[in-house]
Amino acid sequence: MSTHNPESAKTELLDPGLYIVATPIGNLGDITMRALDVLRRVAVIACEDTRVTGKLLKAYDIKTRMQRYDDHASAEVRERLIELARREPIALVSDAGTPLVSDPGYRLVREAREAEIEVTTLPGACAAISGLTLSGLPNDRFLFAGFLPVKEKARGDVLAELASVSVTLIFYETGPRLERSLRAIAEVWPTREVAVARELTKLHEECRSGTPGELAEHYEAHPPKGEIVLLVGPPGETLSDADxxxxxxxxxxxxxxxxxxxxxxxxxxxxxxxxxxxxxxxxxx
Incomplete structure (x- = not known):
């Protein structure tokens, strides 16, 4: 008769390697059972901000040690994580959503693969995809373009570069910058349908569509808060009733x-x- 204890197996460490784990973008319930299992069974969790990830771990009573790893992490920190991953399992998470999607981490994954360390990815929440599905814009072809530049000329250059791309464009944006970005888009594509998805999965989730000029006026009068996904429909996707x-x-x-x-x-x-x-x-x- 087997003496194997299922409960003790849950706390056994996984095989050595790097585990890329998607975390919720808002609602803490949006995490997979597999992700929770991995976070419990790795030796270390590499994260952007231990305070943010700590809230998630506390919600699920996970005691795994955390190691800060963000855009400012040195090459030495990355090398130590690589060496650790040779011997033990480590997880990589971002503050919210799928790591490496407009988040630090690709260098760690790249160097892990070059070092022939096993890399495993766990699917989960992603703000760009959530915003796309909510927007009602064409989703058969799309391009994730990250954040638009802060400076006016650089922002205009990026929009000009993307003008001929016949797909739905997805940007990340912040509340304080949203109106300026919408007005820049209005100068280039005044009649294209634009959607602003914000506070995704949270209590005040919102997705508002219109021309970029209309949306700029709205958000000038109602300054937005929270993290934002800004979507621009392809050239053929214009608002026929645009004034x-x-x-x-x-x-x-x-x-x-x-x-x-x-x-x-x-x-x-x-x-x-x-x-x-x-x-x-x-x-x-």
């Missing part, structure tokens, strides 16, 4: 009547001369 006057008003905030008319004409197909005449009228109001 040309509103598009012109948005454009006139940053450009001349002639340029505004040309941009709105290009995106809507409306005659440029009539739009120019209307832009002059609007500027004189």
């Amino acid at each position: 040309p006057d509103q598009l012109l008003r948005d454009a006139l905030k940053t450009m001349s009547a002639s340029k505004a008319a040309g941009m709105v004409s290009k995106s809507t197909g409306i005659d440029r001369q009539s739009l120019y005449a209307r832009a002059v009228e609007l500027r004189g109001e």
Whole structure:
């Protein structure tokens, strides 16, 4: 008769290697049973912020030791984790969601693979994918583009580079920067459908769609909080009921009547001369 104790097996360490573990993006219930099992059975959890990861571990009564590993971690810290992974199992987590998706960690994974250390990934929550599924925008092809640059020129350069990409674009954004990013998008793609998904999986989850100009006006009046997924539909995904006057008003905030008319004409197909005449009228109001 076997004397194997299932309960004691749960606390036995896993095989040595690096385990990439996705964690919740908001609601702590959004973690897999496998992830919890791995976090309990590794020797060390490498994390961005021990305070953030500590809250998750406390919620599930996990006592595993944590080791800080973030964008500022030195090569020496990475080398120590690699050496540890040769002998013992270690987990890599981010503050929220799937590690390496706009989070530090790829160097650790790359060097682990080069060192022929076993790397195992555990699927789970990802804000980019959650935002995409909530937005209603085409999801057969999409591009995750990370954070837009802070500086105006660099942000404009990135948007110009992506202008010809015929897929749904996914960006991460912060509350204080959202309005500026929306206005920059409005200058390039005034009629494309845009979605702002924020507070995903949390109590005040929201997904609002519209033109970038409309959304910029909304969030100027209602400054957003929380982490944000900003999505831009592909070139063919425009709002058919977009108001040309509103598009012109948005454009006139940053450009001349002639340029505004040309941009709105290009995106809507409306005659440029009539739009120019209307832009002059609007500027004189």
